Amino acid sequence: DTGVSQNPRHKITKRGQNVTFRCDPISEHNRLYWYRQTLGQGPEFLTYFQNEAQLEKSRLLSDRFSAERPKGSFSTLEIQRTEQGDSAMYLCASSLALTGRETQYFGPGTRLLVL
Amino acid sequence: ILNVEQSPQSLHVQEGDSTNFTCSFPSSNFYALHWYRWETAKSPEALFVMTLNGDEKKKGRISATLNTKEGYSYLYIKGSQPEDSATYLCAFLLLETSGSRLTFGEGTQLTVNP
Numbered sequence: 230d231t232g233v234s235q236n237p238r239h240k241i242t243k244r245g246q247n248v249t250f251r252c253d254p255i256s257e258h259n260r261l262y263w264y265r266q267t268l269g270q271g272p273e274f275l276t277y278f279q280n281e282a283q284l285e286k287s288r289l290l291s292d293r294f295s296a297e298r299p300k301g302s303f304s305t306l307e308i309q310r311t312e313q314g315d316s317a318m319y320l321c322a323s324s325l326a327l328t329g330r331e332t333q334y335f336g337p338g339t340r341l342l343v344l
Numbered sequence: 345i346l347n348v349e350q351s352p353q354s355l356h357v358q359e360g361d362s363t364n365f366t367c368s369f370p371s372s373n374f375y376a377l378h379w380y381r382w383e384t385a386k387s388p389e390a391l392f393v394m395t396l397n398g399d400e401k402k403k404g405r406i407s408a409t410l411n412t413k414e415g416y417s418y419l420y421i422k423g424s425q426p427e428d429s430a431t432y433l434c435a436f437l438l439l440e441t442s443g444s445r446l447t448f449g450e451g452t453q454l455t456v457n458p
Contacts (some may be wrong), residue, residue: 232387233387245431262445262449263442264446269450270449270450271348271433271435271449271450271451272388272433272435272446272448273448274444274445274446274447277445284444285444285445287445320371320388320445329376329437329444330375330376330393330395330437331393332390332393333378333380333389333446334387334390334391335380335387335389335390336387337385337386337387338387
């Protein structure tokens with residue numbers, strides 16, 4: 230296993246278009262997280278899944294954002310009607326949760342630019 | 345709103361220098377503190393997960409300490425090398441939301457000049 234992978238690595242889109250990102254976690258990991266990082270800031274939590282259940286969503290996740298993890302393996306993050314403010318790095322992480330303190334292993338991210 | 349602060353924001357050192365950064369976090373409801381190293385165009389790399397007051401952890405030339413009572417952690421790099429150039433992020437895990445959200449600081453950007 231080579232770690233968490235994310236596709237695409239870069240995405241340029243026009244305002245108003247929909248985009249979808251994919252995350253493939255480390256295979257035995259039951260938790261999957263989405264974060265967003267904008268320039269000069271640290272990553273900010275968006276949402277997380279335990280297996281296929283979405284257990285927590287940040288208030289940053291507006292109605293235009295939806296995340297799924299249909300079979301408890303890969304996850305998708307969709308942004309509808311993109312806005313310029315959605316331009317950011319979208320990071321996915323996974324962990325094997327036992328106590329909750331476990332390391333979250335990150336993918337390389339998808340960099341989104343909305344024109 | 346949790347406030348995790350890192351200082352300095354950026355740091356330039358010469359190869360061979362030793363350096364350290366600070367991460368400040370709320371001292372109440374502490375659950376864990378994570379340190380990550382993030383090189384440009386790569387995945388953030390986990391360095392340490394620190395859980396107990398007084399924890400000291402070491403990985404090669406990098407070490408970290410934790411003080412949960414006063415709410416700070418230090419990351420030390422001994423004999424910096426150009427390949428240490430990266431952004432170093434700390435992330436706080438709150439007891440009430442254990443297992444979910446990491447709250448990150450803004451990072452310390454380290455540049456090591458040969």
